[in-house]
Amino acid sequence: MQFVFFKDARYFQIMFQSAFLCYGLFYLHWNAELWLYATYSGVSICTQLVCEMVFKKQNGPVFSRAAWAKLKMGIPSALISALGLSLLLKTNYPAIAASAAFISILSKYIIRVNGKHIFNPSALGIVITIFFTGNAWISTGQWGSNALLFFGICSLGFIVVTRVQKLDLSLAFLGVFALLLFMRQVIVLGWPVDFFLQSVSTGSLLLFSFFMISDPQTTPNHAVARVSWAAGIAVVAFYMTSFQFINAAPVWVLVFAQPFVPVLDRFFKGKLFEWNPSVRMHHKAALPGFSFTHKTPDLPVGQPS
Numbered sequence: 073m074q075f076v077f078f079k080d081a082r083y084f085q086i087m088f089q090s091a092f093l094c095y096g097l098f099y100l101h102w103n104a105e106l107w108l109y110a111t112y113s114g115v116s117i118c119t120q121l122v123c124e125m126v127f128k129k130q131n132g133p134v135f136s137r138a139a140w141a142k143l144k145m146g147i148p149s150a151l152i153s154a155l156g157l158s159l160l161l162k163t164n165y166p167a168i169a170a171s172a173a174f175i176s177i178l179s180k181y182i183i184r185v186n187g188k189h190i191f192n193p194s195a196l197g198i199v200i201t202i203f204f205t206g207n208a209w210i211s212t213g214q215w216g217s218n219a220l221l222f223f224g225i226c227s228l229g230f231i232v233v234t235r236v237q238k239l240d241l242s243l244a245f246l247g248v249f250a251l252l253l254f255m256r257q258v259i260v261l262g263w264p265v266d267f268f269l270q271s272v273s274t275g276s277l278l279l280f281s282f283f284m285i286s287d288p289q290t291t292p293n294h295a296v297a298r299v300s301w302a303a304g305i306a307v308v309a310f311y312m313t314s315f316q317f318i319n320a321a322p323v324w325v326l327v328f329a330q331p332f333v334p335v336l337d338r339f340f341k342g343k344l345f346e347w348n349p350s351v352r353m354h355h356k357a358a359l360p361g362f363s364f365t366h367k368t369p370d371l372p373v374g375q376p377s
Contacts, residue, residue, distance in 0.1 A: 081235035082148040085283060088228040089155035092279065095221070096159075102214060108162075108169055112154040115173035120150035127181045150177055156194030159279060160323070161201065163208040172201040172208065185334040191327060192287045199327045210320040215275025225275065229282025238286040244299040246272075246281040248306035249322075256314055280322050292333050294340035301336060305329050 093109070096102045124143050153176045163169050176197030180189040201208045215221060233239045250272045257263045257271065285291070285302060292298040305325050312321035 080148065081232055082152055084235065085232050086148060086151050086155065088232065089152065089159060089283065091228070092225070092275070093155065093158055095224075096214065100214065100216060105162075107166065109154075109158045111166055111169040112157045112173045113151065115170045116150040116154040116157075116177050117147055119174050119177035120146050123177060123181045149180075153177060153193040153197070156284065157197060160194070160210050160276060160320070161198045161208055162211050163201070163205075165205075165207055168201060168205050168208050171205075172197040175200050186337065188289055188333070188337075190290065190333065191330050192284055192290045195284055195323050195326050198323055210276065210323065212274060212276040212320055221273065221275050221278070225278040225282060229278065229286075233282055233286045236286065236288045238288050238291060238298070240295060241291055241298050241302045242281050242286045244302040245285055245306045245322075246277075248303045249277075249310055252307065252310040253314070256310075276320060277322065280326075284323070285326055290330055290333065292336040292340065293343060294336070297336040297340035301329065301333070 097104055121143055124146050154173060157169075157172055157176065161169075161172055163172075176193035179191050179196050180193055183190045198208075198210065202210070229242065230239070233242045253271055254268050257268045258265055285305065292301050305322065308329075309322040309325045312318045312325065318324065
């Protein structure tokens with residue numbers, strides 16, 4: 073029997089992000105801010121469900137079995153956004169945490185072009201919250217830097233981006249960013265190679281590379297445009313990190329670069345990514361009121377992340 077769990081890359085991402093959160097809590101001994109994580113998760117899921125009912129037309133009664141099944145399909149996306157906030161965004165105020173989660177999910181429904189939401193939800197929630205409140209921050213140093221974290225995130229992230237076919241984007245960003253750092257730190261400044269390795273193996277950078285910039289709904293459709301876009305983000309992020317000393321620069325650059333995605337999609341025609349059912353699930357998982365579109369086999373099931 074085939075389970076939806078194994079066909080939807082979002083469930084793997086939830087599992088990996090949860091593992092990273094447990095790694096921080098139990099191995100790195102973070103403060104157990106359970107209220108913060110509960111706020112992110114609760115507000116994200118509630119906002120997702122309300123937005124699904126408000127912005128998307130349901131066939132039949134709202135509380136019918138088919139309507140509820142469609143609503144549940146969006147919950148994994150909300151959890152991914154909530155975990156992204158949990159892993160990166162810190163604040164001491166419940167209202168600010170709730171606002172970040174609300175903005176993240178709402179942006180998927182109100183800021184859209186050509187069937188795609190423009191911004192990565194958690195990245196936009198982080199940037200807006202930090203910029204407008206001054207009482208939230210990204211704690212990049214909380215992850216430390218060691219080989220276990222480096223190989224763990226790279227291997228798990230590799231699986232996720234491969235399943236959503238965006239590995240080229242992650243490697244383009246990380247490769248260009250690491251190359252520029254190596255040239256500056258090792259070749260120009262003569263710093264030890266160990267310092268460079270520590271710079272490119274931080275948890276926040278690797279999480280961004282494999283779980284944030286690779287969001288298939290907010291990246292260019294065409295492979296050439298996608299790789300060029302990621303490389304451009306890496307160049308700007310390198311400059312802002314090395315010369316402007318901006319904390320978590322890649323997240324900020326990503327948010328400002330994402331409005332250019334519809335422009336690139338217009339000039340570089342590519343196939344729009346969709347979470348569609350596979351051939352095996354096409355007949356088995358269909359419920360009354362569902363409208364499935366089959367394009368290619370063995371793609372994940374669910375709503376856009």
